[in-house]
Amino acid sequence: MKKGMALLIILITVVAILCILKNNKKEVVKEEVETNPYQEVKFYKKENLERYKKYSISNPDLNSKDIVLRVNMNLDNSFYTNTKEVKEFNLLMLVNKYNYLAKDFEVPNLVKVEEYAKEGMYLEEKAKDAFIKMANDIKKEGYNLRAISTYRTYDYQSNLYNNYAKCDGVNNADTYSARPGFSEHHTGLAIDVDNITKIYTDFEDTDEFTWMQENAYKYGFILRYPKDKENITGYIYEPWHYRYVGLSVAKYIHENNLTFEEYYYEFLDNKLERS
Ligand SMILES: [Zn+2]
Known part of the structure; x- marks a missing residue:
């Protein structure tokens, strides 16, 4: 009887120890997962x-x-800190408040926009062709689209930004104007538009804007600074500013209601040549 009791106690003790060991192991594994839930995410960077x-x-x-x-x-990081230079031109390049172009960066195939534009407007050739096609098509529906600002040089942006900053203060100017080198207009892929009759800042109230919302992506353009995405893009809502990204990317961004930043970091980061 005594021997039986002793054996039972030993058995219970062994089972208890095994249970404790097993639970400890579980906790260790659990802790590892808990401390790094990020490594499963695409584009996780150690x-x-x-x-x-x-x-x-x-x-x-x-x-x-x-x-x-x-x-x-x-x-x-705050805007304009921990910045990187973008060295290669690409139709899907990202230029924003963290990714800049050098003063002497040159856009290949920069061509003049001969129609549907103010005097002296230039765009990258593919963006220009897509814009002309879009402007032709919207005209067939009785509307007007005009490019009022397209490619900008570093020096042009520098003057523009400095004037805004002088009149409005740096903090305000930063919400709607890029510092030189950080402007998407420097890529030759961005266009500001109006409908000729209204000032561009009222573009949202035009039939042309409604048409653009439904159709711009079909020509490879995206609304670059959408409403309520200021915390990602760094810019206030700009109904007049469009960016050429090509048909398939524009379609995806349109259908998924994304900013270009969200698309870029989910699908392109580290795939495009960067410094
Ligand atoms: Zn613009």
Whole structure:
């Protein structure tokens, strides 16, 4: 009887120890997963891990994917800090408040926009052809589209930004005007439009804008600075500013209601040549 009791106690002890060991192991595994939920995300960057963790603390509502994407976008840094130079021209290049072009950056195949534009407008050739096609088609429906600002040189942007900053202060100017080198207009792929009769800042109130919302993507253009996305793009809503990205990308961005930044960091980051 005594021997039986002793055996039972030993058995219970062994089972208890095994249980404790098993649970400990589970906890260790669980802890590893908990400390790094980001490594499963596409474009996870090991070197950004500490930044993901820090950003998730200040943004508890974002899921792991958004944390990775936004830190990769550099949104955990203030605009115009931790910037990178974009060296190669590409139809899908990203120029924004973190990614800039050097003063002497040149757009290949820059051509004059001969129709549907103010005097002296230039665009990259593919963007120009797509714009002319779009302007022709909208005209057939009785509307007017005109390019009022297209390619801008570094010096032009520099004058423009400095004037805004002088009149309106740097903080205000930064919400609607890019610092030289950081303007998408420097890529030759961006266009500001109006409908000739109204000032461009009222473009949202025109039939042409309604048409653009439904059709611009069919020509490869996206509304570059959408409403309520200022925290990602760094710019106020600009109903007049369009960016050429090509047909398939424009369609995807349109259908999924994305900013170009979101598309770029989900599909293109590290695939395009960058410095
Ligand atoms: Zn613009």
